[in-house]
Amino acid sequence: MHPAIPGLLLPQPKGVPFARELAAHGDRTALITAQGQLSYRELAERVAVTAERLGPVRRLVLLAGANRADALVTHLAALSAGHPVLLVPGDSESTIRSLTEAYAPDVVARPHTDGTLTLDERHPTSAHTLHPDLALLLSTSGSTGSPKLVRLSHDNLQANAESIATYLGIDDTDRAATTLPMHYCYGLSVIHSHLLRGAGLVLTERSVSDAAFWEEFRTGRGTSLAGVPYTFDLLDRVGFEQMELPHLRRVTQAGGRLAPERVARYAELGARSGWQVFVMYGQTEATARMAYLPPHLAAERPETIGVPIPGGSFRLQPVDGHGPDVGELVYSGPNVMLGYAESPADLAVGRTAEDLHTGDLARRTSDGLYEIVGRRSRFVKIFGLRIDPQRIETLLEEHGVTAYCAGDGETLAVTALGDASGESHVRRLIAQEYGLPARTLRVRAVAELPRLASGKPDYEAVRRLTRPAEETAPAPGPAEDLVRLYAEILDRADVTEDSSFVGLGGDSLSYVEMSLRLEEALGHLPADWHTRTIRDLRNLIAPVQQTPHARGGSVPRPGRGLRKALHTWTSPDSWRTRRTLETGVVLRAVGIVLIVGSHIRIFDIKGFAHILIGVAGYNFARFLLTDAPRRERVRRLWRSIARIAVPSMAWITGAVLLTDFYDPANALLLNTLLDQGNDRFDWAYWFVEALVYFLIALALLMAVPLLDRLERHHAFGVPLALMAVSLVGRYDLLDLASARPQLSPSVVFWLFALGWAAARAETVRQRALLTAVLLLTMPGLFQDQPLRTTLVIAGLGLLIWVPTLPSLGPISALAGVLASSSLYIYLTHYQVYPYLQVDFPLTALFASLLLGVGYAAVVTRAARAVRWL
CATH class of the missing domain: 3.40.50.12780 (ANL, N-terminal domain)
Known part of the structure; x- marks a missing residue:
């Protein structure tokens, strides 16, 4: 005292x-x-x-x-x-x-x-x-x-x-x-x-x-x-x-x-x-x-x-x-x-x-x-800190750097006189002085600072100049260079920090790879990652959550084969990396293994093809029904149809020419419509046909302005109504089903619509409604097959209620390869397992999976080479 x-x-x-x-x-x-x-x-x-x-x-x-x-x-x-x-x-x-x-x-x-x-x-x-x-x-x-x-x-x-x-x-x-x-x-x-x-x-x-x-x-x-x-x-x-x-x-x-x-x-x-x-x-x-x-x-x-x-x-x-x-x-x-x-x-x-x-x-x-509709002054708030860009300009001037600084959302945009070699120095000065994460700073060296006609600084140009895709990432390294990651995976040269996955045309065939690669960079993915801008996602990067694998590795892609997946699988560090996997990815990866294995008769677990119809509807809503203008929506729909139909028709044409198992109608994806017969192999590609039919019909519907507006205003109500209407086909009230009703597009479209509605469900009440419909309408689709019925209900129930599931690094890597290649594994396995299933059933399974992954790599490279659609 x-x-x-x-x-x-x-x-x-x-x-x-x-x-x-x-x-x-x-x-x-x-x-x-x-x-x-x-x-x-x-x-x-x-x-x-x-x-x-x-x-x-x-x-x-x-x-x-x-x-x-x-x-x-x-x-x-x-x-x-x-x-x-x-x-x-x-x-x-x-x-x-x-x-x-x-x-x-x-x-x-x-x-x-x-x-x-x-x-x-x-x-x-x-x-x-x-x-x-x-x-x-x-x-x-x-x-x-x-x-x-x-x-x-x-x-x-x-x-x-x-x-x-x-x-x-x-x-x-x-x-x-x-x-x-x-x-x-x-x-x-x-x-x-x-x-x-x-x-x-x-x-x-x-x-x-x-x-x-x-x-x-x-x-x-x-x-x-x-x-x-x-x-x-x-x-x-x-x-x-x-x-x-x-x-x-x-x-x-x-x-x-x-x-x-x-x-x-x-x-x-x-x-x-x-x-x-x-x-x-x-x-x-x-x-x-x-x-x-x-x-x-x-x-x-x-x-x-x-x-x-x-x-x-x-x-x-x-x-x-x-x-x-x-x-x-x-x-x-x-x-x-x-x-x-x-x-x-x-x-x-x-x-x-x-x-x-x-x-x-x-x-x-x-x-x-x-x-609040705007700011009178130039103050910006980043990570809860109130920053004055003018003070940053003064700070840099004290260190001999002439620069303009402007706030841009949750980041600071800086253009500085000089060459690219000085960008890291500018970024370091600001980060150290203001205690900001380096990833919130976008710095671009320029030969002349942007000015308006009046001679005053052009701060909008400052924001624009710091956004190009070729910008050096604020925190260098594969985990944080999200612009380059998006450009690589989606094969786009126009990626900026304001781009989003769906905005760049990402679809269900590329989202598996993207989601796993992003989880490496971010530590964990928000549920709406596919609609967020790269700028928003970059602000979520948490370096403290990155493991040695996340800092230096990468999730294997179909184009790179299984070598890196096996490396990930055997890495001790990766087994300590806790991850999550989207439920749709898990269902696709597990589903394709069980579908192929059941065809080989290693086991008899049926129903996953119908689960994947629901997953396809779920992904349709997430990646194709975006906020893009109607014409862009429809263009992406046709592009998605081509990505499924062209490689499918190419492969099946080869199978028709080299074997006697298939009719030419299969190569044209018309077996369902022409009803060529009831042989097992005639119906091998019912899943691909149904998916292509659904997307073509929906592309035509979404091209109608009135229907496009209706879907935008009633995102949950439209698929719910379609599901209700499609119950006419589910119970074949118009006698449209083919010789195998459970494989007919008119019968299974209700599952596609249910998956679509599941992606749009935002409340417990909406999810409960879909679950009730599933429980009421699934029984009876597969006659005398209660296990198959139960499996489909369980799988689609997961899709409705559980967005992600816990995982580990190696499991995520393997699941990513299988899920992203699932369509191609489904296409190709029919040409592998019949020759091996009797004497070498496990070899037949692994060979089927490997060939499908290889075909996925070929399709991906071919598509990028010709830049089709």
Whole structure:
């Protein structure tokens, strides 16, 4: 304790009420940590001890923040005793050093080498004049070390905590996990608002991508999760949708715009699972929050930020160049900062800001909600950090580099004068100074910086110039060079960071390879990866999850044969690589092995061909019914038909000429229509014929503008209606079936439509409806074959309900080869196994698989050589 100066009566320092009143919550649980629980009474005692050590004379305390009890105790001790806290990221040594040099704090609280928090008391009394209202200093730009700080008062902290606790409905039975850093205003607001109400904190430094986090969350009976957009990417990757979290009440989102469709999806998931989604809007300058979207509107109005928080208000200030309905969003409320600080002298200054000009352009909708429509300034938010491109230009200029910088979504685009050899230097300077992952920086060296006719920088050109496919990947290596990966697999020269798999014409014949290669790079694939842009996927890359195999290897492709698959299979590292496989890939890989093996009669497990009809419908919806214009959709449909029909007809023509097993109608894929006979080999290619017929019919239907629009507006309803109509064929009410009804396209189209509907099903109710239809209509298709019926129901049930299955690296590699070659294995195995099945059945199986993989390689290379369709 530092004694006061004799004879001098010091005024009672001001403090933050909720930090002073912790003991009022008694024995309720305050903190839940890996070391045990701490009650509010015990927390208050520890806070009091630390406050006594800080002394009665106000001093500036620099605190290296961390989601740990000792750091939180120090923070609360300073707030309760009136010591201003300069809160910095505890994991950024450069930020701690630069802000210590800039502000000369009186006390530095930071982790010791043994992990404990130490108080380095540099001045017995403050070296600064501290304004009596000053409580907290936060950076506006995360861990950049910028001396520009936001000055927040005791009243700011108390008012914002009360407002947040009110609209979220926090009470003393709540328990929130610290999913965000303490030094980040959003993460800190979670802590403050829960402590205000006597709620508990599941205090953890683990990521939501860590399985141990969810153990802590369940054990701690967590009720609340907070996340920035990247957090939701991680939630998708760890299978959050399938988790059992019985105590979860609310999920909150802020820190940047989350795509409206994802907001709506999480709102719907919450409605099914019993929790609510709160989308929130804020800035550090408003302590944390300014607006929230009431959860009952999240599904209906996900594009908006909602309404002002309790006690706050918005107005729109007109901006030149914009209509009367759009203006700069200006916020007023008791949580608006005192002002900025750029040097120690500013710590003595009182309030300099009454309202907060957010810099965001917004409009007020007819129902009273606010919607952000753009930015007035050039600030951008990346990974929750607010970045000023102008400061980056200044930084580079200090290092002798002339450059223009612009934000572009979740990345920074930089053009710099010079040659390509200097790009890595520029990228390294920015990454080190601002603490950004290198993959968020797109740098292009140019001979002349782009300018408008007026001579001003052309920032749109900066964004455009950094996007070409030949750009060097931000973090070099096969795992992260996604542009080149897409160009290689899809054989496209026009790939940019704004391209997506489906946008580039990817289909079911290439998505297996792409999904496995991407999982190597990303660690885990989001369910909607095929519709996301490369830019979005690149931001998901998690180097810490990459294994030695992922960093240096590659998933084998049909064009490369099985040699690399065998290498992967025998690699010890790869057996430790946990993966997931899309259910459709598993069904294709397992299915083709069981189909061939059953034909050889190694075993008798039938039904997978009908499962694969459903998988074909599923992939049709995912890869061919994209958001592309109608003509592009139809063009891709015909291209897909050609990719199936041409190699099939070529192979079968050879079989017709060299054997006497097939009729010419088989080569023309007309056996079903001409009904050449009932011999087993006459019907060998019924699957290919049915698939080609389905796609031709749908290509013709989708060419009709009215039908195309209908499908876009009723994505689930259209396949459901087709499935209902196709039941006429399923039960052959019009007597259209051929001599083998279960192999007739008119009979099995209902399975194709069911798979299509499964890809479009987004709710439990829709999936349950499809399951009910499957259970009611499948029995009777295969007379007196209950096992076959059960197998088809089980396989399609997996497709409906389970998007991915757990796997290991070698299994994924082998499954990828088999699944991507499955059509060609099916085509060719009829010309292999009849000659070997009696004496060498296992040899017949492996030879059939190998020949199919080889034919897949030939077709792939031939298609690329002639660039057909």
